Amino acid sequence: MNPLTGRWRIMSMSAWEDDFLDEEVEAYIEFDNKGWGHFHFGNVQGQMDCRQTTRDGEPAVEWSWDGNAEMDAAQGRGWAVIRDGELHGMIFFHGGDDSEFVAKKAKAKMGK
Template sequence: MSLTGRWRIVEMDVWDREAIDLVGPGFIEFADDGTGQFGFIAVRGWMDCRTTERDSRTVVEFSWEGEDEGDQAVGRGWAALIDDTTLEGHIFFHMGDDSAFRAEPFACADQRDER
């Protein structure tokens, strides 16, 4: 399976689910053209992505720029496909916070949220 598509951020080390979904459902999205975007809390980022293989897994490494509560923000991160329904990664803010995250395809996460 490819990482391409929109993934629902369901867990982060630093912030709880309520914080992650403060402005809208937390997400990370990868496009076929090597770009992407993410949003959680009051953070919005646009990514420049590079796909590689590591330990027989598909991994995307990215740099990003965006905003955090209206202030300019930049950083880097990575995401790895664990299985067809789990994406794990880490987002770093330049000179600031960082957090691991876990995400699922939106359809899987939405079905679980409705239970």
């Protein structure tokens, strides 16, 4: 199984305050095993078209995304790599902001 697959809890982002991250839901980024993913932080959410790769020999993923921010259409790209058991990456908004992020693997819920 790909170590990136599953839900990751976004713990911090360089462009936004921590209290913004969980404004609507507990901030997350999630990858499935079919090349798709989703994320939601603050009032930003998107669907990702992902490609598995490596960076410096570590499992990594790159993606384009389409979604919304405060009800406005938003698109962009991003990447992430596993370092010391954490997911470190960048998310970019087309023509706008970008942010580094750090996420930790979410704990499995009961029954899963």
